[in-house]
Structures are given as structure tokens and as C-alpha cells.
Amino acid sequence: MASEEHRQHVISSSVYVGIWAVLMVLTGVTVFASFIELGDLNIVVALVIATIKATLVVLFFMHLYYSSKLTKVTVVAAVFFLFLLLALSMTDYLTRHWLTNPMR
Amino acid sequence: MAASDIEIAEHNLQHHFADMDQQRETSTFGMWLFLVTEIMFFGGLFCAYLVYRATYYQAFVEGSQTMNIWLGATNTAVLICSSLSMALAVRCAQLDQRKMMVILLIVTMLFGAAFLGIKAVEYHEHWTHHQFPGPNFQFEGAEAGGVSPQNVQIYFSLYWAMTGLHALHMVIGIGLVTWITIAGARGRYSADYYSPVENVGLYWHFVDLVWIYLFPLLYLISKKHGG
Numbered sequence: 101m102a103s104e105e106h107r108q109h110v111i112s113s114s115v116y117v118g119i120w121a122v123l124m125v126l127t128g129v130t131v132f133a134s135f136i137e138l139g140d141l142n143i144v145v146a147l148v149i150a151t152i153k154a155t156l157v158v159l160f161f162m163h164l165y166y167s168s169k170l171t172k173v174t175v176v177a178a179v180f181f182l183f184l185l186l187a188l189s190m191t192d193y194l195t196r197h198w199l200t201n202p203m204r
Numbered sequence: 205m206a207a208s209d210i211e212i213a214e215h216n217l218q219h220h221f222a223d224m225d226q227q228r229e230t231s232t233f234g235m236w237l238f239l240v241t242e243i244m245f246f247g248g249l250f251c252a253y254l255v256y257r258a259t260y261y262q263a264f265v266e267g268s269q270t271m272n273i274w275l276g277a278t279n280t281a282v283l284i285c286s287s288l289s290m291a292l293a294v295r296c297a298q299l300d301q302r303k304m305m306v307i308l309l310i311v312t313m314l315f316g317a318a319f320l321g322i323k324a325v326e327y328h329e330h331w332t333h334h335q336f337p338g339p340n341f342q343f344e345g346a347e348a349g350g351v352s353p354q355n356v357q358i359y360f361s362l363y364w365a366m367t368g369l370h371a372l373h374m375v376i377g378i379g380l381v382t383w384i385t386i387a388g389a390r391g392r393y394s395a396d397y398y399s400p401v402e403n404v405g406l407y408w409h410f411v412d413l414v415w416i417y418l419f420p421l422l423y424l425i426s427k428k429h430g431g
Contacts, residue, residue, distance in 0.1 A: 110298045120288040127280045130420055131273065134423075147417075
């Protein structure tokens with residue numbers, strides 16, 4: 101890979117415009133979905149749509165799809181550490197009331 | 205490739221790199237490493253949001269009712285448009301289309317300024333309604349909803365901190381785009397050397413990414429009152 105044609109991959113502008121259109125539609129969908137009462141599912145729908153949008157931005161606008169493996173691993177590691185930060189913190193806060201404190 | 209392009213490339217190749225490709229790879233990787241630290245930077249705020257949202261869910265619902273969902277949605281669209289023009293500007297840099305690149309960078313800045321303008325309108329709204337945390341904080345709807353204004357204040361603290369930090373990133377982003385626009389107009393970049401354009405683009409898209417999560421988390425918590 102390294103010694104082949106070295107100019108960075110140039111993505112065609114129709115791909116960019118296509119991604120833009122999908123992002124705009126998804127923004128509309130997430131606003132529309134927020135007006136439907138889905139209970140606990142509302143936040144799930146909103147975050148799934150946000151994550152699809154974020155993935156499209158990272159892969160194409162930020163060229164990660166065409167980047168080196170090193171860069172890909174770095175980004176995945178960042179997401180993993182963010183997950184650790186959020187998940188391990190919540191294992192504390194969400195489980196505190198499971199234990200009844202006899203001193204209280 | 206014109207002779208001036210080779211000059212730009214040779215002039216910009218630092219002595220510790222073997223060639224322009226290695227230099228570009230390295231600088232882009234460095235930018236990504238910086239963005240990783242930015243993810244953790246914002247991650248702390250997202251974590252605080254998650255903890256307090258889980259603890260004071262009703263107060264967060266009440267607070268989010270005061271958000272203007274249409275201004276928020278418009279701003280999301282504005283940022284997505286700015287990301288498109290930024291991505292196309294980087295593409296122009298790759299293809300040596302310098303005039304078009306400068307035009308697209310200016311368009312990007314205009315979208316960025318539009319975002320900040322709309323944000324300022326929202327901030328002014330909240331400010332005049334005493335929805336800024338501190339001694340003057342007031343929240344009338346709270347008693348009706350059975351939640352303490354103190355807890356709604358936590359929502360607004362996070363709202364101001366998260367959108368404020370994001371807005372600060374937008375201001376820095378516009379500054380960076382101004383810099384590469386001027387340098388680009390002066391012919392500092394070519395198809396062989398455009399790392400600054402690429403890296404500022406990465407930064408701009410990252411700021412867009414943060415907003416993609418801020419919008420649903422702060423504006424779309426629950427529309428239960430049928431807005």
C-alpha cells in the first residue's frame with residue numbers, strides 16, 4: 101500500500117453531497133421522532149440516529165474510511181476510552197441505591 | 205505540476221521527514237491524537253450530563269422544555285452545511301483548485317458565523333428568562349412539574365457549559381479557517397502540501413460531531429407536553 105500512488109484518496113464531490121443529504125434527512129428524522137411518545141425508546145432512537153450521523157461524518161468528511169490503519173485504531177481507541185469513562189462511571193451511580201445503607 | 209507547486213512542496217518539507225507523504229501522514233495522525241484528547245475533554249462533560257440526567261431526570265425534562273427545538277434543529281442543519289463546504293474545500297485543496305477552495309472556506313466561515321448568531325439569540329432568550337445558573341436563576345414551571353428549581357439549575361449549568369465550550373470551539377474554528385483562507389489566497393498550498401487545510405477540516409468536522417450529540421441530548425429529552 102505504502103509505495104503505491106501516494107496522493108491522498110480524493111473522494112468525488114457527489115459522495116460528499118450524498119452524505120450531506122443523508123445527514124440533513126437524519127436531522128429531520130430525529131426532530132420528527134422526538135415528537136412521538138416512545139417512552140424510554142425516545143433517547144435510544146435519538147442516540148442511534150446521532151451515532152449514524154457521527155459515523156458518516158468521521159468515515160467520509162474526516163476521511164477515516166481511507167486513512168491508515170494506525171489512524172483507524174487510534175479513533176477506535178478513543179471511542180473505547182470514552183465508553184470506559186461513561187460506562188464505568190455509570191456502574192457506580194446507577195447501582196448506588198441497590199445497597200440499602202443500614203446507617204441511614 | 206507547475207514549477208511553483210514543486211517549490212511549495214520543497215519549501216514545506218521538514219528535514220526530519222523522508223517525503224511529503226510521510227509528513228502529511230504524520231501531521232494528520234498528530235491532529236487525530238489531538239482530537240482524541242478533545243473527545244476526552246468533552247467526554248467529562250458528557251459524563252457529568254449522564255450522571256445528573258440519571259439522577260434528576262424530571263428536572264432535565266422540565267429544563268429541556270424551554271429549549272427552542274426549531275432554532276436547535278436549524279443550527280444542526282447549518283453546521284452540517286458548513287461541514288459539507290469544509291469537506292469540499294479540502295477536496296479543492298487536494299485537486300489544486302485554489303480559487304474554489306478559498307470561496308468554499310469563506311462559505312464555511314459564513315455558516316459558522318450563522319451558527320453563532322442563532323446561538324446568541326438562544327442565549328439571549330435564556331438570559332432574559334433568568335435561566336442562567338447563579339443567584340438570579342428562576343424557573344417558574346418547576347413547581348407545577350413537581351421538581352425543584354435547584355435541580356433544573358443543574359440542567360442549565362450543563363447546558364451553558366456544554367454549548368458554551370462548543371461555541372468556544374466554533375470561535376476558534378472560525379479563527380483557524382480565517383488563517384488558512386488567507387494563506388490559501390496567497391497561494392501557500394498545493395496538491396502536495398495542504399496539511400493545514402486537511403487538519404483544520406478535521407477540527408471543524410469534530411466540532412460538528414460534538415453538536416450532533418449535544419442537540420438530541422439537550423433539546424430532545426422529552427416532548428411530553430406536546431410543545
